[in-house]
Amino acid sequence: MTRPRKFDLIVFDWDGTLFDSTALITRCIQAACADLGTAVPSDRDASYVIGMGLAEALQHAAPGLARERYPELGQRYRHHYIARQHEVVLFDGTVAMLRSLKARHHWLGVATGKSRRGLDEALSSVQLKGVFDATRTADETASKPDPQMLLELMREFGVEPERTLMVGDTTHDLQLAANAATAFVAVSYGAHEPEAFDAFAPLHLAHSMADLNAWLTRHA
Known part of the structure; x- marks a missing residue:
């Protein structure tokens, strides 16, 4: 029997979370x-x-x-x-992880500090255009840690905060999620030192893309 989803919408930061930049x-x-x-x-x-x-x-x-x-x-x-x-390339295992989440019918989003042009160029360069159901960039809505990015994405899909998960590599990402009242997971291989996440108490701290994928498979 297929395990029920805990989160309908999973939103990723881009740089340092999926993209090794x-x-x-x-x-x-x-x-x-x-x-x-x-x-x-x-x-x-x-x-x-x-x-x-x-x-x-x-x-x-x-x-x-x-x-x-x-x-x-x-x-x-x-x-x-x-x-x-x-x-710059995607972290190894990113494509497989995203495909697995899509197969379980999660909505996938991106909330990034990049510009719209910058994100579109990056998505095209790694052939991920069309994989994400919706994205938000810093030049089209409020920048992190203002919750507007996540609020807009949740509103677009009619998803409540308790059914939304944010994944990021910085305290800006975790504060964004906290401000939007969503759950969040941190990754330790990006821009901020993992000790900085202690105050936020993320659901999980992933130390690799394989670790993140495994956690999402079991818990998302």
Whole structure:
């Protein structure tokens, strides 16, 4: 007998959760700061902002830069990222996990700090267009940890918070889920150190894509 679903809607963060892009984003933020002659953030500080919308992320990563220069910083970040985005791939096992969830008739979503253009390009590059039932990006709704992304996705499918699960690699993702009153699972292989998740008490802390897949198979 097939086990009943606990969650109807499963929403994933993108960078650092499904897409192995943490290191590249960190390096591109640092390179953009160097280009403008402002203080280059440490790896920890640069990776901390992953998951935020680009404008908020750059302001946090380069607090000493004059406000009027943030658009220029964003342009330099995009320049470096576009030049190297072909190097980034999905975490091994991601496609199999998503197919398994689709086979169990879960609705799948993405809530990301990327722009709409950036997410669409990434989905096309890894041939996942059409796999997700709905997605939200930081330039079309409120940025994390504001709950608007999740609230919109739940409203689109008529799913209640108790039937929704958020999966992410940052405290921004977990705070987003907490603000939307949904359950959440964290992964330790992304942008934030796993110790940062302790205060949120996620249902599970996955240490690999295989671990995440196994937990979702048993509990989602």
